[in-house]
Amino acid sequence: MIVESSSDSARKIFFRVLGPLRVCLGKREAVLPESRQLTVLAVLVTEVNKAVPLGRLVDAVWGDTPPVTADKQIQTCVWRVRKALVQAGSRADLIETVRGGYRLRLPDGCVDTQLFEQLRERGRARARAGDPVGAVGDYRAALALFRGEPLAGLASRALEPVAAYWAERRLTLLEECFDVELALGHHRELVGELSLLVDEHPLREQFRWHLMAALYLSDRRADALAVYHAGRAALISHVGLDPCARLQDLHQRIIAGDPVLQPETVAYPGLVLRGVS
Known part of the structure; x- marks a missing residue:
């Protein structure tokens, strides 16, 4: 863009x-x-x-x-x-x-990072206003600005924190986007993308939560439980910790066959994550 x-x-x-x-x-x-x-x-x-x-x-x-x-x-x-x-x-x-x-010296909107922030904030405003479809459109447009790792190919230690900052901004926005997309019932469409992200970021528990929820809502309970156990093994191996309380709660809900509700959706009026009873 x-x-x-x-x-x-x-x-x-x-x-x-x-x-x-x-x-x-x-x-x-x-x-x-x-x-x-x-x-x-x-x-x-x-x-x-x-x-x-x-x-x-x-x-x-x-x-x-x-x-x-x-x-x-x-x-x-x-x-x-x-x-x-x-x-x-x-x-x-x-x-x-x-x-x-x-x-x-440049006017606003002449750097892709500026556009990213503008689209991100507009998406958040639309989500708060009860326009989840518009919010997802803005979030996905912002994410499409990434063409790989930020500042890829530049070997400068002074630029490493900047590159890391924008890489983290991308991952955080993906998490927000998945919250809304799951609330819209797009779970089947998200499984493939989330599977790749969990493989790339095995210790990022929010992505694992989203993948487990997407699989469960797609009637793939066994796969969702397998994702949990793989994540637990990775966490214990790398940092010696069990999964966070939110992941453990989702794990128990899946075992019990309870509906999956996403607390974050209270920020998006009118949205309720479809559950399985």
């Missing part, structure tokens, strides 16, 4: 960091320089509209062992990034030189 700004100075430009770093200008994609320049640009994009000190850029590129010429090399990196963006159709002053550093 690429949003065109009404501002002529930054029209059509869109930065993607929810995956490998990409810059699109209309239908064109900028040919970006080698990894050092990519790292500098990544820091500027993730701090969009903020002044980034030169020292932070040096740290992102070289960590604890910068060369004596680091400041001048960062200046060269910025020059090359500017040149690449201009060749792709950007204005020359997109990256501003400010006191002690640089700033990437």
